[in-house]
Amino acid sequence: MIIFKWTKFKLEITDEIENVYKFKLLLRESRDGFTREKFHDIYDNQFRTITIIKLDNSDEILGGYNPIKWxxxxxxxxxxxxxxxxxxxxxxxxxxxxxxxxxxxxxxAILNYNHACSAFGKFDLCLIGKTVYCENDRYEKQISRKAADKFYVEDYEVFQILN
Structure with missing residues (x-):
């Protein structure tokens, strides 16, 4: 719910968000498998997406929102x-x-490149294969609390916000 409040839809939020907006699961790595080609087959030309990444061997969850088409x-x-x-x-x-x-x-804001999956900025939050890069470049702050700038994915999901 808090992620939804950060989007530009925040002015339209009511107590019944689930009745106004729907979240369509586009891709789940543990369900759909992972190849770069499959990712782009499903993800390309989608807009208003939220990417959620669970890091391997960590309690940390990373993600990003993109309103424009990938x-x-x-x-x-x-x-x-x-x-x-x-x-x-x-x-x-x-x-x-x-x-x-x-x-x-x-x-x-985003890097459209077929060798990467979702890429916010250049490497501010970039998913390439099962590797996530987290550097501070085109966004206000670095989002990872860890000293390393490279992590591995346990699972990820991509949702599209529909209304």
Whole structure:
């Protein structure tokens, strides 16, 4: 629910969000398997998506929201929007223990590149195979609390917000 409140829909929120908006599960790695091609077959041309990544051997959850359409191409081009954000939660027991980071360079909100899966900024939150990169570049803050900038995925899900 807190992730939904961070989106641009925050002005329309009521106590009955589930009746106004639907969350469509597009992809779950543990259900759908993982290949870069499968990811792009399902994910490309989708908009208003929320990516949630559970890190391996960690209580940390990383994710991001993207209101614009994802694409893939060989050259790698950026998508522009000011409404993107990325986030992390340290554990499921304390929902208020999060890091929230909006895009600061809106011309570089997402990277559309067929060799990566979802890429917010360049490596601010970038999923390549089962590896997640977390650096601070095009977004306000680094979202990972760990010293390393590279992590491994236990599972991930991608949802689309529908109304």
């Amino acid at each position: 694409e893939s191409n060989d050259a790698g081009n950026y998508g522009t929007t000011e409404d993107n954000f990325i986030f992390s939660f340290e554990n499921s027991d304390d929902i208020e223990n999060y890091i929230f980071s909006r895009v600061k360079d809106e011309e570089f």
